[in-house]
Amino acid sequence: MRTKPEPDALDGSGARWTYTRRGYALSQSLRQLKQQRIASLGTLLMLGITLALPVILYFAYLNLATLGHRSLEGESITTYLRTNVSDIAGAELAESWSTREDVARTDYLSKEQSLAMLGEASDISSVIALLGVNPLPGAIVVYPQITDVATGSTDRLAEVLRSIPEVERVQLDLRWVRRLAAAISLLAWIGGLLAVFLTLSALLVITNTIRLELARRKSELEVANLLGAPRHFMNRPIIYTGAVYGLLGGLLASITGLMVLNAVQSPADTLSSLYQNEFTVSMPTMTQILLVISVCVCLGLIGAVSSLYRPSQHFRQ
Amino acid sequence: MISFQNVSLEYRLGKYALENLSFDLKSGSFTFLTGHSGAGKSSLLQLIARLTRPTSGDIQIGNIIYSELGVRQERALRQQMGIVFQDNQLLHDRNVFDNIALPLIIGGYQFDDIKLRVNAALAKVGLEQRGSEKPINLSGGEQQRVGIARAVVARPKLLLADEPTGNLDSEISQEIMQLLKHFNASGVTVVFATHDEHLLQTYPFQRLTLSNGQLVNDESTQSAHGSRKRSSTRKVY
Incomplete structure (x- = not known):
């Protein structure tokens, strides 16, 4: 006849690692999450949602910064040479400009290339053909080194080019780039402020949760104190709880952020293509996601440590 | 081993x-x-356990002078004592094994050593088969035995018991007393706070009698070594 085996007390109830000081602390933190499933889930959801917005703002800022950089990258100064400047002289001039420190590269468009481009872009090539001669000048497209628009370095370069005798006209339009940069800067500020407020909210959520946790564990802390547990032994499970909340909250916020980016990727790309822009919404890199999670873990740790200040005083004896 | 010299504890001015x-x-x-x-x-036991500090006077255990201890040393000292409480102070969200293992985890013992010591302590208090039970499933006497097992698991030289039989009936009290006697016989110093006249009459150990915070003259009955003699409670030995 089979009998129910006697409960085995020889090995304890937990895994081997839970009987070390750090393992004990971690197991107590995880036990709390498990025992208070609904409450923990609610706290995590609140944390995840609170942290999600700063994370979304951060991911959006990364994309907008790329957009601004790309806009500057594509920015160029078109210099139209005088008609009496030959293609050879024009090409030499372009080559000499490309050696300047404030110039990334130059492209020379010969008179023939200019005519061909005009022909592609409009239907006046037949009119020009009637003239018998090519009236278009050669042009040099100058790509400045990428710098902040606000510094005015591109304006200064345009001024220098204007003063060169072979140059007839310089065409430069940075107004929309400036507007974009200013808009991105404003968004970054607003987003940054929002992120700070929301991050503080998340910190308060963690701190409050851990204060409640401390109240719940009062008897355990008292027993540990009576048994001569060092302060760090009593504090460690609480600090680990803060870190676990931060980690899970950060993961939840990152997943939410990725889902939002994924959702807006398609419409944003469609909008970008309408403006003939190569910009596409890109997903954050693993490093950026890890950065977000690390910041959230730090928030959890800060919340836990600030909650512990008074209990540590209480158990100082 | 334990020496009190002109110790006072003021809980409110005067x-x-x-x-x-x-x-x-x-x-x-x-x-x-x-x-x-x-x-x-209880105040006296708390002073011995360094859970509270005297307002004046000197306390010494062996070579350890309490007034010279820092916070860390106080906690280390407490780890070398076993304390049994009237309400046993067990943690009800974990099983008996884990309750008894707690002082050893705090002390940084290795798992194999923890397993060995906890099972030995369980055997000593007659609860070998109850290690995986939650304390709530045990009787009051069994719970108190778990408390004793937790107090002795780290093999302390000093065991402080604060009315451990206060909530137990006479028969279970005798069992607890026998256990403490057993540990005392193996060399552990026991200080047992009680006002249970039956126990005091049954076991003729020396007494330290307090009244309104002061030691009063009492009849010392028998030393831990079994010799019967008379002495003042102010100088028990």
């Missing part, structure tokens, strides 16, 4: 929980700490 206590307790002794409720028994 109000003393303990006043000018001086006594010595020898290593390996079994001492009943008696007195009416509020006489200061």
Whole structure:
């Protein structure tokens, strides 16, 4: 006849690692999450949602910064040479400009290339053909080194080019780039402020949760104190709880952020293509996601440590 | 081993929980700490366990002078003591094994050593088969035995028991007493706070009697080594 085996007390109830000081602390933190499933889930959801917005703002800022950089990258100064400047002289001039420190590269468009481009872009090539001669000048497209628009370095370069005798006209339009940069800067500020407020909210959520946790564990802390547990032994499970909340909250916020980016990727790309822009919404890199999670873990740790200040005083004896 | 010299504990200005206590307790002794409720028994035990500090006077255990201890040393000292409480102070969200293992985890023992010591402690208190039970499933006497197992698992040289039989019936109290006697016989110094006259009459150990925070003259009955003699409670040995 089979009998129910006697409960085995020889090995304890937990895994081997839970009987070390750090393992004990971690197991107590995880036990709390498990025992208070609904409450923990609610706290995590609140944390995840609170942290999600700063994370979304951060991911959006990364994309907008790329957009601004790309806009500057594509920015160029078109210099139209005088008609009496030959293609050879024009090409030499372009080559000499490309050696300047404030110039990334130059492209020379010969008179023939200019005519061909005009022909592609409009239907006046037949009119020009009637003239018998090519009236278009050669042009040099100058790509400045990428710098902040606000510094005015591109304006200064345009001024220098204007003063060169072979140059007839310089065409430069940075107004929309400036507007974009200013808009991105404003968004970054607003987003940054929002992120700070929301991050503080998340910190308060963690701190409050851990204060409640401390109240719940009062008897355990008292027993540990009576048994001569060092302060760090009593504090460690609480600090680990803060870190676990931060980690899970950060993961939840990152997943939410990725889902939002994924959702807006398609419409944003469609909008970008309408403006003939190569910009596409890109997903954050693993490093950026890890950065977000690390910041959230730090928030959890800060919340836990600030909650512990008074209990540590209480158990100082 | 335990020496109190003119120790007072003031809990409010001019109000003393303990006043000018001086006594010595020898290593390996079994001492009943008696007195009416509020006489200061628990306060005295708290002073020995360094859970509270005296307002004045000196306390010494062996070579350790309490007034020279820092916070860390105080906690380390407490790890070397076993404390049994009236309400047993067990953690009800974990099983018996884990309750008993707690002092060893705090002490940084290796898992194999923890397993060995906890099972030995469970065997000593007769609860070998109850290690995986939650304390709530045990009787009051069994719970108190778990408390004792937790107090002795780290093999302390000093065991402080604060009315451990206070909530138990006479028969279970005798069982607990037998257990503590057993540990005392193996060399552990026991200080047992109680006002249970039946126990005091049954077990003729030396007494330290408190009344309103002061030691009162009492009849010392028998030393831990079994010799019967008379002495003042102020100088038990």
